Amino acid sequence: MPELPEVETTRRGIEPLVLGKQVVQVLIHNAALRWPIPSDLDAILPAQKVCSVERRSKYLLMNFERGTLVIHLGMTGHLRVCRPGEKRRKHDHVEMLFSDHTVLRFNDSRRFGAIFWTETNPLLHERLVNLGPEPFEEGFNPTYLFQLSRKRKVAVKPFIMDARVVVGVGNIYASEALFRAGISPVKPAGRLSRKAFAMLVQSVQEVLSEAIAAGGTTIRDFMDTEGRPGYFSQELRVYGRAGEPCMVCGDVISQTRLGQRSTFHCRKCQK
DNA sequence: CGAGCAACCTGCATGC
DNA sequence: TGCATGCAGGTTGCTC
Numbered sequence: 001m002p003e004l005p006e007v008e009t010t011r012r013g014i015e016p017l018v019l020g021k022q023v024v025q026v027l028i029h030n031a032a033l034r035w036p037i038p039s040d041l042d043a044i045l046p047a048q049k050v051c052s053v054e055r056r057s058k059y060l061l062m063n064f065e066r067g068t069l070v071i072h073l074g075m076t077g078h079l080r081v082c083r084p085g086e087k088r089r090k091h092d093h094v095e096m097l098f099s100d101h102t103v104l105r106f107n108d109s110r111r112f113g114a115i116f117w118t119e120t121n122p123l124l125h126e127r128l129v130n131l132g133p134e135p136f137e138e139g140f141n142p143t144y145l146f147q148l149s150r151k152r153k154v155a156v157k158p159f160i161m162d163a164r165v166v167v168g169v170g171n172i173y174a175s176e177a178l179f180r181a182g183i184s185p186v187k188p189a190g191r192l193s194r195k196a197f198a199m200l201v202q203s204v205q206e207v208l209s210e211a212i213a214a215g216g217t218t219i220r221d222f223m224d225t226e227g228r229p230g231y232f233s234q235e236l237r238v239y240g241r242a243g244e245p246c247m248v249c250g251d252v253i254s255q256t257r258l259g260q261r262s263t264f265h266c267r268k269c270q271k
Numbered sequence: 272c273g274a275g276c277a278a279c280c281t282g283c284a285t286g287c
Numbered sequence: 288t289g290c291a292t293g294c295a296g297g298t299t300g301c302t303c
Contacts (some may be wrong), residue, residue: 002296002297003296003297006296032280034279034297034298034299058297058298058303072297072298073296073297074279074280074296074297074298075280075281075295075296075297075298076280076281076282076295076296086272091281108280109280109281110280110281110295110297111279111280111281112279112280112297112298113297114298127298133284151273152273152274152275153274154273155273156277158275161297163297163298165296170296170297171295171296171297172296173296187279206289216284217296218296219295219296220282220296221282221295221296222281223294239296258275259275259276260275260276260277262295273303274302274303275302275303276300276301276302276303277299277300277302277303278298278299278300279297279298279299280298281295282294282295282298283293283294283295284292284293284294284295285294286290286291286292286293286294286302287289287290287291287292
C-alpha cells in the first residue's frame, strides 16, 4: 500500500496526537505479521513517553525514552488514532493505549507489515542499514544514479523501485515519475544518460512532494490516521489509466507487466 | 555478483 | 449463488 507519501502522511497524522504521551498498555491481538511482533512489547512500552515520530524510507520510527518502535505498513497497513470507546475493527492487530485514553491502532489485512523494537540506533538495524538515500536528500542526484546504474541491465522502473538505490518510490510513483520524465519504464537503467537521470530525479521529487501535499494516494484502502483518504489519486497521470488517452499526446496509455508489477506508460511520450 | 521470480496474506472484482 | 482466477500501494529470499 503505502509508498513514501502515505507513510509521511501517517507520520504527520500521528505525531501530534501521541507526542509526549505515556503508554499504559499494549495489546497484541495477532502477532503474525511479516515477522512476529515481539510479545514483550507490553512489558517494554508502558510508562515510556513518545519523544518523536520520524520516518526513514517507508519505516515509521516511534522514538521512546529507552528505544524505538519501528513500524512498516507493508501493503495494507495503517495506523488510526481512535476516540475512546471506538470499537475494534477487523484486522486491528495491535493497540497502544495512552494515559490520556488515546488509542493508537495498527490495522493490516494482508499482514505484510512489520513491527519491531530496538534499543540501539534504528538506522543501523539490519532492515534499515542497507537502504539508499532519501529522495529529498542531496545524495539522491543525477550523478549518483548515473554512476550506480552503469552496466546495469535491469529496467529503469525496477531500478528506481529498489530501496538500495533510493527509498520511497513504489509502484505508483515509479510509473508517474517516469511519465513526467519522458523515460520508458522498460529502458535498461545502464543505458540512460546523465541528462535523463537529471529529469528523473526532478520528477521523483516533484511527484512525491505533490503527493505528500495531497495527503497521499488512495487507490483502494489507504487512509490517514483519522480515516480520510488521500487526494493524489485524481492527480495520477498514467497509473490506473490503461486505455485512456495520454494527457499530453492523446495516445492510449498502455499497461504492461514489469518485474511482476503493473506498469503504466505512454509509448509515444516515453522513450 | 545481477536478474528474475515465488512467496508471504486477505479482499475484491470478474467471469463462468 | 458459488467457485475459480487474477490482481493489489512491499519486501525478502530463493534460484540460475
